[in-house]
Amino acid sequence: MNSRGLRVLSISTVAAFCVSLCLVFFYAPIEAEEGFLQKIFYLHVPLAIVSLCGFVIGALLAIAHLRTGDQRWDLRSYVAIHMSLIFGVGVLLTGSIWARGSWGHWWVWSEPTLVSFLIVFLLYATYQPLRFAIEDPERQARYASVFAITAGAFVPLNFLAVRLSSSYLHPRVLGSSSNLPAPMALTFVVSLAAMALLFATLCSYEMTAKRTRILLKSRSRILGYR
Amino acid sequence: MSAVAPDTHLPATGGARVPPPAPRSKPPGTLVVVAALLRKELLVELRTLESVPGMSLFAVSTFVVFHFALNRSSVDGDLAAGVLWVTLLFAAMLGVNRLFVADAEQGGFDGFLLAPVDRSAMLAAKVLALLAYLIVLELVAVPAFGLLLLGPSLGHALPGLLAVLALADVGIAVIGTLIAALAVRTRARDLLGPLLALPLLVPVVIGAARASSPLLALGGHGGVGGVPIKWLATLGLYDLVFGLIVYAVFEFLLED
Numbered sequence: 001m002n003s004r005g006l007r008v009l010s011i012s013t014v015a016a017f018c019v020s021l022c023l024v025f026f027y028a029p030i031e032a033e034e035g036f037l038q039k040i041f042y043l044h045v046p047l048a049i050v051s052l053c054g055f056v057i058g059a060l061l062a063i064a065h066l067r068t069g070d071q072r073w074d075l076r077s078y079v080a081i082h083m084s085l086i087f088g089v090g091v092l093l094t095g096s097i098w099a100r101g102s103w104g105h106w107w108v109w110s111e112p113t114l115v116s117f118l119i120v121f122l123l124y125a126t127y128q129p130l131r132f133a134i135e136d137p138e139r140q141a142r143y144a145s146v147f148a149i150t151a152g153a154f155v156p157l158n159f160l161a162v163r164l165s166s167s168y169l170h171p172r173v174l175g176s177s178s179n180l181p182a183p184m185a186l187t188f189v190v191s192l193a194a195m196a197l198l199f200a201t202l203c204s205y206e207m208t209a210k211r212t213r214i215l216l217k218s219r220s221r222i223l224g225y226r
Numbered sequence: 227m228s229a230v231a232p233d234t235h236l237p238a239t240g241g242a243r244v245p246p247p248a249p250r251s252k253p254p255g256t257l258v259v260v261a262a263l264l265r266k267e268l269l270v271e272l273r274t275l276e277s278v279p280g281m282s283l284f285a286v287s288t289f290v291v292f293h294f295a296l297n298r299s300s301v302d303g304d305l306a307a308g309v310l311w312v313t314l315l316f317a318a319m320l321g322v323n324r325l326f327v328a329d330a331e332q333g334g335f336d337g338f339l340l341a342p343v344d345r346s347a348m349l350a351a352k353v354l355a356l357l358a359y360l361i362v363l364e365l366v367a368v369p370a371f372g373l374l375l376l377g378p379s380l381g382h383a384l385p386g387l388l389a390v391l392a393l394a395d396v397g398i399a400v401i402g403t404l405i406a407a408l409a410v411r412t413r414a415r416d417l418l419g420p421l422l423a424l425p426l427l428v429p430v431v432i433g434a435a436r437a438s439s440p441l442l443a444l445g446g447h448g449g450v451g452g453v454p455i456k457w458l459a460t461l462g463l464y465d466l467v468f469g470l471i472v473y474a475v476f477e478f479l480l481e482d
Contacts, residue, residue, distance in 0.1 A: 066475075066478055119425050119428050122424075126421045126422050126425075129414070129418060129421070130408065130409070130412060130418055130422065133412035133414050133415075133418060134412050134413075135413075142478050143408055143411065143412075143479065146404075146475045146479055147408060147422070149471070149474075149475055150426070150471055150472070151426075153467070153471050154425075154426060157429060157467060157468075158428065158429055161428075161429035161432050161433065161460060161464070162428075162432065164432075164460060165432045165436060
């Protein structure tokens with residue numbers, strides 16, 4: 001992406017975050033049961049949704065790579081998964097803080113969404129070790145794509161299995177956004193949009209940096225530098 | 227097509243009867259290839275005894291370790307299902323790690339890729355071979371578990387347990403084959419195999435352990451009626467979906 005596109009994207013991300021933070025702290029009502037702590041919902045859930053979508057997008061881009069054989073799709077898939085992993089660390093941290101605040105423990109096994117997310121995160125944490133343990137670049141891209149597709153299909157299946165294993169014992173306490181009051185729902189949607197914009201911005205920056213590095217390498221090879 | 231195209235390579239024989247050329251250009255059917263590859267796998271395993279004895283011995287040693295680690299002379303219910311499945315899973319990892327090593331190191335891949343046959347035949351043969359290893363492993367490990375650790379008698383649980391074992395084995399074999407093929411060309415393959423496979427197999431463990439824990443409970447009702455159908459269905463669904471995914475992507479791992 002050119003520098004102008006990056007600038008527009010960055011400025012709109014900052015603006016969206018300002019709006020969403022204003023809404024979170026000044027507009028959305030304090031939740032009756034959990035009080036101020038519930039505000040972390042506007043950070044944790046958008047992070048999780050964007051991160052999971054990033055994993056699935058990574059799988060779709062990997063399919064495009066295997067279908068076309070074009071290495072650029074693999075680079076995009078790598079960037080999407082890399083960024084989703086970083087967001088995933090945020091999800092686990094905020095989820096842990098939330099669990100500590102509302103249930104008194106840093107980790108609860110009875111919250112199936114968080115547990116499923118941990119399993120997905122552990123699986124994707126092996127993406128980079130797998131990728132960089134293969135030397136041949138073409139094979140590296142192909143194997144990474146195969147992994148990305150398998151793992152992307154694993155995401156919904158894993159959520160299904162973990163949900164099945166606990167939903168009959170523990171009713172869902174929170175995290176469901178379907179029956180939110182209107183001000184909370186609005187705040188949530190704006191936060192989600194801001195988070196998605198942040199993801200897009202960071203991905204574009206990483207893509208641009210990688211492309212520049214590749215370009216620089218090929219230029220210096222042409223000029224005969226090492 | 228039964229009509230034979232005129233073969234220009236044959237010398238003219240002046241109207242004499244020429245025997246029809248041998249149909250050597252026709253590639254063998256996939257089933258024949260799978261059978262040949264499977265035979266090769268099992269033969270190599272029989273002659274080298276690299277995987278299955280190690281897996282079985284590992285399982286029995288793990289039961290002993292569990293006995294001391296848990297400080298219990300017998301287990302039942304959830305705990306028994308957990309011990310059994312953790313042991314079987316980790317023993318299966320040993321087989322998964324070795325599954326493609328001979329092909330990668332001794333030119334098995336090259337030989338296979340040179341042959342004009344369907345690429346997915348290798349997937350099918352490897353899945354079946356791993357399945358056979360797992361069955362032999364369980365023939366040793368499950369009776370040993372009943373003898374060494376299990377509190378309630380194994381006989382009651384066996385019919386239901388067989389169904390759970392069969393479905394879980396298919397899942398482990400399918401995912402294990404994919405992971406083995408992914409990991410075998412990497413530098414740290416012994417490390418990466420289990421790292422990749424364990425998260426992918428968590429749903430199999432959930433299904434298998436939940437399905438077998440009522441079977442292994444004290445005073446539990448054994449037999450097929452005691453198996454929670456929900457978990458068998460989950461396992462079956464997982465096997466089916468991953469079978470299709472692995473079938474779709476496996477070809478790309480052989481493309482060089």
